[in-house]
Amino acid sequence: MGPPLVYHPAYAAPLPSGHRFPMQKFRLLRDRLEQLELASSERIHQPLPSPRRWLELVHGRDYHQAFARGLLSTQEVRRIGLPASTPLVRRSWLAVGGTVLTARLALSRGLACHLAGGTHHAFPLHGSGFCIFNDCAVAARVLLAEGRVRQVLVIDLDVHQGDGTAAIFAGDPQVFTFSMHGASNFPLRKQTSDLDLALEDGVEDAPYLAALGRALPDLLSQVRPDLVLYNAGVDPHRNDRLGRLQLSDDGLYRRDWMVLEAVLRRRIPVATVIGGGYDGLAALVERHTLVVRAAHELARIHGL
Numbered sequence: 001m002g003p004p005l006v007y008h009p010a011y012a013a014p015l016p017s018g019h020r021f022p023m024q025k026f027r028l029l030r031d032r033l034e035q036l037e038l039a040s041s042e043r044i045h046q047p048l049p050s051p052r053r054w055l056e057l058v059h060g061r062d063y064h065q066a067f068a069r070g071l072l073s074t075q076e077v078r079r080i081g082l083p084a085s086t087p088l089v090r091r092s093w094l095a096v097g098g099t100v101l102t103a104r105l106a107l108s109r110g111l112a113c114h115l116a117g118g119t120h121h122a123f124p125l126h127g128s129g130f131c132i133f134n135d136c137a138v139a140a141r142v143l144l145a146e147g148r149v150r151q152v153l154v155i156d157l158d159v160h161q162g163d164g165t166a167a168i169f170a171g172d173p174q175v176f177t178f179s180m181h182g183a184s185n186f187p188l189r190k191q192t193s194d195l196d197l198a199l200e201d202g203v204e205d206a207p208y209l210a211a212l213g214r215a216l217p218d219l220l221s222q223v224r225p226d227l228v229l230y231n232a233g234v235d236p237h238r239n240d241r242l243g244r245l246q247l248s249d250d251g252l253y254r255r256d257w258m259v260l261e262a263v264l265r266r267r268i269p270v271a272t273v274i275g276g277g278y279d280g281l282a283a284l285v286e287r288h289t290l291v292v293r294a295a296h297e298l299a300r301i302h303g304l
């Protein structure tokens with residue numbers, strides 16, 4: 001039947017026409033997965049908005065209230081790059097709830113996929129780069145606080161460094177942050193993850209997968225996580241507008257397969273989030289299906 005998927009129709013919050021963030025991708029991704037028979041309605045779980053106490057395990061009240069009330073400064077809004085609106089506020093709280101739900105489903109089922117999430121540039125007191133709240137950071141903190149897990153590993157393969165996540169968990173031994181990203185790409189000022197692999201522009205499938213393949217076994221055996229949160233951003237793709245790397249569709253698929261297989265063969269639960277991707281909607285949505293396809297295949301192989 002395949003892994004559980006988490007989705008909410010309100011994820012595709014309306015943006016002013018011509019805005020460069022592809023907000024409709026969430027709805028189109030769900031539709032496309034349904035077309036591929038990978039998203040039957042009984043597999044889809046709809047999240048509730050994150051309760052405030054979860055959000056505040058990571059984010060300051062002044063920040064999230066100012067965001068909700070439209071009181072962030074022009075500079076703060078510009079740094080986020082999305083215009084504050086009621087639907088956007090709602091979808092931000094829902095997407096955090098969605099990643100927490102995905103992580104819970106991963107713990108109970110072994111593998112679960114969020115059809116959103118991966119807003120890794122969000123810091124405790126400010127947003128950045130289309131990211132308002134750091135969903136994976138909140139999910140890690142919630143499950144740690146509940147005693148459901150003792151050690152979390154974030155594997156962040158979005159082409160941009162997971163700077164917010166790195167900063168949030170700097171000095172926190174219970175969450176290990178791993179980011180593999182473009183060295184010259186946003187954010188220009190990098191944070192220090194527990195493990196950073198910074199790639200030069202133009203890296204293609206083979207060296208990318210080789211670098212990942214070298215890193216994963218030691219990472220998993222040394223961190224020994226109870227849960228992996230995997231950001232499967234598709235912006236390392238060669239056609240991505242913001243990417244600067246040269247991965248093919250097949251390269252992305254093999255990447256997702258490699259991560260999920262390495263984790264699942266060790267019987268570690270894994271929750272995936274889709275992360276970034278910037279291209280025409282049809283091509284982009286197709287790319288975001290890859291992690292779900294890999295998850296579906298591996299769930300079958302591992303009997304999940």
Ligand SMILES: [Zn+2]
Pocket residue numbers: 158159160233235275276277
């Ligand atoms: Zn990105």
